[in-house]
Amino acid sequence: MSQQNLKPHSQARYLLCSDLDRTVIPNGPQAESPGARKALRRLIENRAICVVYVTGRDQILVKEAIHRFDLPWPDAVIGDVGTQIWSTFDQDWSRWSQWEDLIRMDFSQDTRAAAQRLAARVANLEMQSNDRQTEYKLSYFCPMSCLERAKKELENLFSRQQLPVSVIASLDETSDQGLVDILPDRATKQGAIEMVMSAWGFNHWSTVCAGDSGNDLPFLTSALQSVLVANATDAVREQALAMAQARGQIDNLYLARGGLYGMNGCYAAGVVEGFLHYIPQAQEWLD
Numbered sequence: 001m002s003q004q005n006l007k008p009h010s011q012a013r014y015l016l017c018s019d020l021d022r023t024v025i026p027n028g029p030q031a032e033s034p035g036a037r038k039a040l041r042r043l044i045e046n047r048a049i050c051v052v053y054v055t056g057r058d059q060i061l062v063k064e065a066i067h068r069f070d071l072p073w074p075d076a077v078i079g080d081v082g083t084q085i086w087s088t089f090d091q092d093w094s095r096w097s098q099w100e101d102l103i104r105m106d107f108s109q110d111t112r113a114a115a116q117r118l119a120a121r122v123a124n125l126e127m128q129s130n131d132r133q134t135e136y137k138l139s140y141f142c143p144m145s146c147l148e149r150a151k152k153e154l155e156n157l158f159s160r161q162q163l164p165v166s167v168i169a170s171l172d173e174t175s176d177q178g179l180v181d182i183l184p185d186r187a188t189k190q191g192a193i194e195m196v197m198s199a200w201g202f203n204h205w206s207t208v209c210a211g212d213s214g215n216d217l218p219f220l221t222s223a224l225q226s227v228l229v230a231n232a233t234d235a236v237r238e239q240a241l242a243m244a245q246a247r248g249q250i251d252n253l254y255l256a257r258g259g260l261y262g263m264n265g266c267y268a269a270g271v272v273e274g275f276l277h278y279i280p281q282a283q284e285w286l287d
Contacts, residue, residue: 014049015049024037039286053076058079081137102195111163126142166183166188169214208227211228211229212232216228224252228256241253
């Protein structure tokens with residue numbers, strides 16, 4: 001049986017897809033509300049919820065984060081900025097080869113090499129270490145002051161060469177460092193989430209997604225029911241609102257603001273708040 005068709009448990013009625021860093025992990029500058037991760041764990045441990053972590057981390061770094069921050073174990077992980085999907089229930093990591101087969105169509109060795117050559121022409125891009133590069137991802141550092149300009153320049157270069165790739169720009173708040181990832185055109189976090197939804201039988205109304213940063217914007221501003229945690233930067237919040245409005249998806253974007261159980265809406269508190277906004281009947285699981 002395909003990894004895609006394996007379901008984590010037959011009772012699952014809802015799908016929660018959440019970014020890790022600065023979404024459920026409190027590694028940003030804002031304070032975490034006491035008990036926020038415990039509330040998230042109580043919510044998730046109800047067997048009606050299937051959990052997927054959606055992250056830029058690879059498998060090793062995801063495992064480290066789960067252990068260090070005592071996070072609930074997921075049923076699947078979408079990693080490397082959407083370029084990998086693993087089923088992880090029973091702590092057995094199984095790669096979704098079907099997803100790799102799909103995104104490989106946009107990212108042949110020639111396409112990857114051409115994208116790297118063009119990126120070398122863009123000022124202020126610094127390639128990240130070899131362990132952050134993968135078969136389906138090229139990753140760079142970029143000063144924050146140049147991030148948007150570099151993203152637009154890359155997109156223009158790739159468009160002129162008709163390369164089927166996408167450019168994702170985001171901010172690492174812990175180091176005040178801009179990040180740029182060049183991916184296969186279909187290898188977005190949103191595309192991977194939709195693949196999991198389809199494979200495991202979850203629809204729009206039973207799925208909630210949470211994030212905080214620029215590389216979460218594609219799914220935050222899509223038709224998916226989404227939550228932007230309160231610790232997101234003002235720039236990301238403004239961009240998310242503008243993009244959601246332009247796409248006619250403003251009703252599918254919830255901005256966590258705090259107040260639920262006295263929590264501040266940051267990190268895991270915002271994820272719980274947003275999930276209850278869309279699935280209010282889940283509040284009885286916490287009460």
